Amino acid sequence: MSSNPNSPAPALKEWPLWEVFVRSKQGLEHKHCGSLHASDAQHALQMARDVYTRRQEGVSIWVVPSATIAASDPGDKGEFFEPAADKIYRHPTFYDIPDEVGHM
Amino acid sequence: MYTQSFNVPDTSDDTKSAGLKAVARPPTEAETALQARFDAKVDADEKVEPKDWMPEAYRKTLVRQISQHAHSEIVGMLPEGNWISRAPSLKRKAILIAKVQDEGGHGLYLYSAAETLGTSRDQMLDALHSGKAKYSSIFNYPTLNWADVGVVGWLVDGAAIMNQIPLCRCSYGPYARAMIRVCKEESFHQRQGYEALLVMMRGTAEQRAMVQDAVNRFWWKCLAMFGPPDNDSPHSAQGMRWGIKRISNDDLRQKFIDATVPQAKVLGVTLPDPDLRWNEERQHYDHGAIDWDEFWATVNGNGPCNKERLATRVKAHNDGQWVRDAAMAHARKQQQRTLQEAA
Numbered sequence: 001m002s003s004n005p006n007s008p009a010p011a012l013k014e015w016p017l018w019e020v021f022v023r024s025k026q027g028l029e030h031k032h033c034g035s036l037h038a039s040d041a042q043h044a045l046q047m048a049r050d051v052y053t054r055r056q057e058g059v060s061i062w063v064v065p066s067a068t069i070a071a072s073d074p075g076d077k078g079e080f081f082e083p084a085a086d087k088i089y090r091h092p093t094f095y096d097i098p099d100e101v102g103h104m
Numbered sequence: 105m106y107t108q109s110f111n112v113p114d115t116s117d118d119t120k121s122a123g124l125k126a127v128a129r130p131p132t133e134a135e136t137a138l139q140a141r142f143d144a145k146v147d148a149d150e151k152v153e154p155k156d157w158m159p160e161a162y163r164k165t166l167v168r169q170i171s172q173h174a175h176s177e178i179v180g181m182l183p184e185g186n187w188i189s190r191a192p193s194l195k196r197k198a199i200l201i202a203k204v205q206d207e208g209g210h211g212l213y214l215y216s217a218a219e220t221l222g223t224s225r226d227q228m229l230d231a232l233h234s235g236k237a238k239y240s241s242i243f244n245y246p247t248l249n250w251a252d253v254g255v256v257g258w259l260v261d262g263a264a265i266m267n268q269i270p271l272c273r274c275s276y277g278p279y280a281r282a283m284i285r286v287c288k289e290e291s292f293h294q295r296q297g298y299e300a301l302l303v304m305m306r307g308t309a310e311q312r313a314m315v316q317d318a319v320n321r322f323w324w325k326c327l328a329m330f331g332p333p334d335n336d337s338p339h340s341a342q343g344m345r346w347g348i349k350r351i352s353n354d355d356l357r358q359k360f361i362d363a364t365v366p367q368a369k370v371l372g373v374t375l376p377d378p379d380l381r382w383n384e385e386r387q388h389y390d391h392g393a394i395d396w397d398e399f400w401a402t403v404n405g406n407g408p409c410n411k412e413r414l415a416t417r418v419k420a421h422n423d424g425q426w427v428r429d430a431a432m433a434h435a436r437k438q439q440q441r442t443l444q445e446a447a
Contacts, residue, residue: 014226015432017219034282035216037225039431040438051212054205055289074155 017066018044020051022058030062038063146347151277154220162346165339166276167221169348171228174214176240178232179413181207183247184256192250199296200253206293210286217278233418241399242329244407251304251311251318257297259319259326259364265290266360267330275347298367305372312372319368320376327391328399330357336396361389 015037021030033052038044044063052058072080088094131139138157145152152158181204188204191197215225231237242260247253268290271283304311331337331353343349351359361380368375379392401407 014224015428034213034285035219036212039428040435043431043435050205051209054202054209071155074153075157 015039015043018048018063019066019069020044020048021062021064022048022052023060024058026059030060033057035066146275146345149273149275149347151280152275153277161342162348163221165343165346165348166279167218167223170214170218170221170279171223171231172238172240174211174218174228175232175237176243177207177211177214179239179243179417181211182413182416183243183245183409184253186247187250187253190250191253196300203257203293203296206289210289213282213285214279217276217282220278229421233414233421235405235414238403240329241402241407242325243413244402244410245322245325246409248321249314249318251301251314252322254297254300254304254315255318255322257293257295258301258367259297259322260329261290261293261297262364262367263326263329263360265294266356266363270350270356273347273350298371301371301373315371316373319373323376324394327357327361328394328396330354330360332396332399358388361391365389 016039017035018038018041019035020033022033023030036044036047036051038047041063045061048061048063049058053061084090139159142152142156142158142162145156152162184200184207185204188197188200191200215228218228219225228237232239247256265287268283268287272280272287274280274283301315304315334340334352334354337353340349340352344352365375365380377392379390381390382388383390402410
């Protein structure tokens, strides 16, 4: 796959793959809900509406070309997330405070 | 509305296994460690995700099962689609269109889930259209009249729900998530069918006879959809070990029968099995023998509608080729225009 944005896309046989994110309600974040094939972004949005929101599941949709998503490697999960594991002082439960002080 | 909880080897697999096979080399130390980690994950009921290491046989089994499931949803649109233009009222027509559209949607969720395993949409469609891939046999029977449409909703989708609920807990994340979505939508399919039949049962003697006739024709085929008996399902144990299959074919079939008998009573139809009776000791319904010869004949391509279904599906795909080409051409033109403006 060409990553140079200035070179014309090679003629594809299959519609490219898009990841679909749906905001279920005003005020909530967009959440990944699946993927689909479509010829371009506008087409992907219309397809996403028909495939993923047939029962008012959304008020807003994002579509992102699947090929542009960078993901962490599950094999590196240990090293990648380890630095946070031993910093228990980041949690409020780490601190012992008299009960009458209460929570803010 | 897929309901075959077993998965039938596709023709391509048969030819491969019949040919020469490379001798498997013993696994390396690294592979043994990966396998151990995979087994531990499945045992702990954690989900396997697309980029995680997985045994090749697990990947292959899932590609086959998920794509067969997707094909079943797509082909499943045909028997009911036949009745959209002949639905008895505008209300029933709108309901049926919505249901058939759902089936198409279910097929798309499932194809996407299968694609995360490294197969392409084109490969899967080719396998379906060339007859290599299987789909649920129930769709190789005709829907002869409007009562059949109701019975397909009640019994076929009812059986589908029984089969699909355990799949929501499947060890492969994308498949499990697709199944949760499907199950949420499937309940409407079953209820609309049952309600359509209730209306007919309140009608004339002729309408009631139509319902009974449809039940007679579909009942045994629905029972067969749960797959061969447990002692005749060689791959079940492996599927259970991998967390793909959660409940055995016979147990699911029993669950379906136990749930359906009271529904038939409310509806006022009899189920065409003289051996069907409550077993106080087992606390389940006993049932008569299923005709597995007919089932396998249909699976192997000799059901009443196999050829017609596949031909209709292939025609629809070919007739849509110009739309797919035009969409690609439009996208290319738009992209070139954007590039020119930027230059």
